[in-house]
Amino acid sequence: MIENVLPFTVIGGYLGAGKTSLINNLLTDSTIGRLAIVVNDFGEVNIDESLILSHDGDTISLTNGCICCSLIDGFAETLTQIRARSDQIDRVVVEVSGVGEPRKIAQWGHTPGYFLDGVVVLVDASTVIERSGDPYVGETICSQIAAADLVLLSHCDLLEDDEIHIVEQWLKSLSSAMILRSPISASMLFGLEEVGVERNISPIDHVSVTLEFPKPVDLASIEVWEKSRPSGVVRVKGFLSVNERSEENTEVQMCGPNLTMTASQSDQLRKVLVVVATPRTPKASIIKWLNLLNLAN
Amino acid sequence: MSVEVTTIYPAAAIYTMDPSRPTVSAVAIRGERFFAAGTLDEMRSIANYEVDNTFAGKILLPGFVEAHSHGMAAGLWMHTYCGFFNRSDPNGKIWTGCKNINEVIDRLRVADDSLEDPNEPLLAWGLDPIYFSEERLVGSHLDQVSLSRPIFVLHASAHLATVNSALMDLEGINSETPMEGIPKDAEGNPIGELQEPAAMSLAGTVFRSFFGRMKAQDTKWALGRLANKAGITTLTDLGNPLSTNQTTIDEWRDVVDNEAFPARMFIFDSPAMSQTSTENLLIAKEKSSDKLRLGAVKVVLDGSIQGYTARLRWPGYLDDRSNGMWVFPPEQLTELLRPFHEAGLLIHVHCNGDEAVDVFLETVETLLSEFPKTDHRYTVQHCQLTSPEQYRRISALNMCVNLFSNHTWYWGDQHVTSTVGPDRAARMNSARTALDAGVPVSMHCDAPVTPLGSLHVAWAAVNRRTASGFVLGAEEQITVDEALHAVTLGAAYQLKMDGEIGSIAPRKFADLAILEEDPYTIDPNDLRDVPIWGTMSGGKIFPAENT
Numbered sequence: 003m004i005e006n007v008l009p010f011t012v013i014g015g016y017l018g019a020g021k022t023s024l025i026n027n028l029l030t031d032s033t034i035g036r037l038a039i040v041v042n043d044f045g046e047v048n049i050d051e052s053l054i055l056s057h058d059g060d061t062i063s064l065t066n067g068c069i070c071c072s073l074i075d076g077f078a079e080t081l082t083q084i085r086a087r088s089d090q091i092d093r094v095v096v097e098v099s100g101v102g103e104p105r106k107i108a109q110w111g112h113t114p115g116y117f118l119d120g121v122v123v124l125v126d127a128s129t130v131i132e133r134s135g136d137p138y139v140g141e142t143i144c145s146q147i148a149a150a151d152l153v154l155l156s157h158c159d160l161l162e163d164d165e166i167h168i169v170e171q172w173l174k175s176l177s178s179a180m181i182l183r184s185p186i187s188a189s190m191l192f193g194l195e196e197v198g199v200e201r202n203i204s205p206i207d208h209v210s211v212t213l214e215f216p217k218p219v220d221l222a223s224i225e226v227w228e229k230s231r232p233s234g235v236v237r238v239k240g241f242l243s244v245n246e247r248s249e250e251n252t253e254v255q256m257c258g259p260n261l262t263m264t265a266s267q268s269d270q271l272r273k274v275l276v277v278v279a280t281p282r283t284p285k286a287s288i289i290k291w292l293n294l295l296n297l298a299n
Numbered sequence: 300m301s302v303e304v305t306t307i308y309p310a311a312a313i314y315t316m317d318p319s320r321p322t323v324s325a326v327a328i329r330g331e332r333f334f335a336a337g338t339l340d341e342m343r344s345i346a347n348y349e350v351d352n353t354f355a356g357k358i359l360l361p362g363f364v365e366a367h368s369h370g371m372a373a374g375l376w377m378h379t380y381c382g383f384f385n386r387s388d389p390n391g392k393i394w395t396g397c398k399n400i401n402e403v404i405d406r407l408r409v410a411d412d413s414l415e416d417p418n419e420p421l422l423a424w425g426l427d428p429i430y431f432s433e434e435r436l437v438g439s440h441l442d443q444v445s446l447s448r449p450i451f452v453l454h455a456s457a458h459l460a461t462v463n464s465a466l467m468d469l470e471g472i473n474s475e476t477p478m479e480g481i482p483k484d485a486e487g488n489p490i491g492e493l494q495e496p497a498a499m500s501l502a503g504t505v506f507r508s509f510f511g512r513m514k515a516q517d518t519k520w521a522l523g524r525l526a527n528k529a530g531i532t533t534l535t536d537l538g539n540p541l542s543t544n545q546t547t548i549d550e551w552r553d554v555v556d557n558e559a560f561p562a563r564m565f566i567f568d569s570p571a572m573s574q575t576s577t578e579n580l581l582i583a584k585e586k587s588s589d590k591l592r593l594g595a596v597k598v599v600l601d602g603s604i605q606g607y608t609a610r611l612r613w614p615g616y617l618d619d620r621s622n623g624m625w626v627f628p629p630e631q632l633t634e635l636l637r638p639f640h641e642a643g644l645l646i647h648v649h650c651n652g653d654e655a656v657d658v659f660l661e662t663v664e665t666l667l668s669e670f671p672k673t674d675h676r677y678t679v680q681h682c683q684l685t686s687p688e689q690y691r692r693i694s695a696l697n698m699c700v701n702l703f704s705n706h707t708w709y710w711g712d713q714h715v716t717s718t719v720g721p722d723r724a725a726r727m728n729s730a731r732t733a734l735d736a737g738v739p740v741s742m743h744c745d746a747p748v749t750p751l752g753s754l755h756v757a758w759a760a761v762n763r764r765t766a767s768g769f770v771l772g773a774e775e776q777i778t779v780d781e782a783l784h785a786v787t788l789g790a791a792y793q794l795k796m797d798g799e800i801g802s803i804a805p806r807k808f809a810d811l812a813i814l815e816e817d818p819y820t821i822d823p824n825d826l827r828d829v830p831i832w833g834t835m836s837g838g839k840i841f842p843a844e845n846t
Contacts, residue, residue: 100628101624139625
């Protein structure tokens with residue numbers, strides 16, 4: 003029997019960057035499925051009372067199937083408990099404390115039964131440059147940004163477009179992460195397009211492209227492909243047959259610029275990649291990019 | 300009605316820490332408390348007394364007060380010790396330090412032989428390869444102990460573990476394991492080191508068993524035995540995020556309030572982890588007994604200096620690496636502490652680095668200006684790199700410090716060569732500067748980080764000797780009397796228990812450290828070696844014979 007492996011997404015960022023509002027939105031977004039949210043502090047997640055089904059110490063269960071777990075017993079114990087109910091959970095989202103190191107927390111995503119599905123760092127566009135010079139926390143803020151796969155800019159409504167642009171340029175000097183302005187859809191955040199499932203989505207939300215790869219792909223083409231990512235591409239997920247790898251079925255994940263390939267435990271037969279990109283990314287450029295994988299050496 | 304009997308104990312010498320009568324030759328005890336401290340002759344008028352000569356050749360001091368230890372400090376003794384320094388277990392057995400890889404292997408082989416079930420994992424702790432001059436200790440060394448039994452050895456830092464092949468095979472840790480913190484050899488195979496908790500947790504059931512067993516109720520009793528052998532009569536658990544939980548309270552009360560338990564225990568909460576409310580803390584405080592204390596607050600601001608995670612002011616760490624980490628956001632400290640401050644709860648904050656001290660001082664300044672208090676006893680825990688100007692501020696704010704003086708011995712050499720260099724290492728845990736600035740001082744061992752032992756803590760502050768044998772910061776040495784005051788009345792003061800314990804005076808609890816030699820007349824270099832006969836807790840005698 004193939005076990006259900008849970009995607010594990012880390013959400014970090016300094017105080018006031020909007021982690022809590024993002025998580026509250028995720029908890030009520032019906033398109034994501036049943037989330038297990040792991041937080042340091044229940045108090046910060048202001049869950050609407052009417053949504054709470056039960057509250058037993060370390061875990062709050064919601065009426066929509068989501069759960070919210072505290073870390074009082076530590077990560078190892080909390081992840082064991084979530085694992086025990088993995089048939090009732092679709093995805094794990096971990097909120098890192100405001101001074102926490104997302105890259106360290108991300109390592110828990112490699113716990114058996116989970117796979118690391120991206121490090122998202124929220125950044126308050128209106129204050130980040132000033133705060134990065136703070137003698138106490140400036141270094142912490144910069145190292146959080148450097149750890150991100152996706153940087154999500156919040157409070158953009160407080161700035162003019164050219165000011166946001168300055169922040170984006172500044173962030174690029176710190177991090178190779180994909181930089182996005184919030185709000186973005188949960189699909190984009192998690193790359194929710196499922197392999198082989200066609201959904202009718204609004205192009206204002208995001209762009210998605212699916213392409214099949216019936217023939218095996220060379221590692222060398224993957225390397226070229228990885229480096230040529232069009233700027234709008236946020237996520238890639240799917241399965242390939244890779245010539246140089248021993249397993250039959252390689253699971254491919256790309257979150258921002260970061261590619262991971264793992265031996266797939268699923269019996270997925272179709273070799274197919276799904277790309278999720280920002281609105282207005284030309285589909286043609288995505289298809290051209292994906293076709294780089296078909297180049298033989 | 301007959302008067303309760305009062306027992307008079309003459310002793311070879313009694314140091315009271317009571318300024319009006321610093322030395323006496325006998326103590327009179329009625330029930331749980333000191334009735335008098337003076338001479339036998341002075342006590343002849345006490346009604347219904349009897350003289351007990353048990354301590355006739357002994358030296359009596361107030362029971363030592365360990366103001367920064369952890370409740371699970373004895374739990375590690377559920378597993379095999381293989382650290383570098385000699386260490387005494389709760390039963391009084393001295394485990395010699397493992398000085399090289401072969402001694403570690405030999406130690407583990409003995410443990411392996413003693414386990415009957417071939418599948419039972421071999422769990423060990425205290426490994427300190429930083430002191431080994433040879434090759435790196437890896438999983439294949441542990442394979443020499445057993446190829447079939449899983450072996451998990453926690454390092455002294457508690458940040459990493461070394462495991463054998465059997466464990467890696469059992470838990471599926473291999474070349475494909477994607478997690479960081481699993482170093483691999485040239486062929487891509489893991490070498491058997493699991494760094495940081497996420498990687499350590501891959502040891503699965505073995506990992507859970509290691510930490511699970513440490514929580515057994517027996518380990519609380521073992522902690523009492525460790526304290527007793529060290530002359531300690533008041534312990535602390537700094538801090539426990541479950542301290543206001545009724546189950547936690549019941550489990551501790553079961554042990555501590557038992558008259559066979561030889562010490563008092565003060566459990567601080569960790570509200571930054573538990574989100575415990577002021578109300579819950581006040582309710583817990585009401586549940587305190589004479590021996591079990593609850594309802595105080597501990598917050599951790601930064602990491603450790605030897606782990607390079609303490610927050611340092613410029614110039615930071617010697618090797619120009621990035622600064623340490625905040626465990627709690629500095630700008631939220633005021634908000635976190637405000638309700639506790641207003642409710643009058645006792646608040647201690649862990650600050651290893653001098654930058655963390657700045658944050659704590661700014662916070663206390665803010666809180667005191669918003670809501671003035673005089674006798675708050677805010678205490679800087681560890682306070683290791685604090686500068687003279689910070690000590691003057693601490694004094695001006697009426698705050699206390701609890702120094703980690705054992706560092707000079709255990710990590711002094713590393714601080715000189717690796718972390719902060721000889722100049723700042725010389726001012727680490729600067730007790731002289733603190734006392735001269737008028738700051739109330741205590742000193743601690745942070746057990747299990749270093750072994751429970753107030754005489755060692757005092758010895759370290761008096762001598763400031765490193766493990767390699769040289770004196771680090773002679774200008775910061777203090778006298779034996781100052782050091783013994785710090786581990787008795789000084790510590791009691793910071794716990795706001797100085798009206799009850801910490802000195803030998805009428806009305807106070809009859810808590811004693813009973814020594815075989817006089818720490819005031821021996822060579823101060825030998826202070827840590829003074830044999831401890833046992834303790835008295837609340838008038839009850841607890842000899843430290845090996846059990």
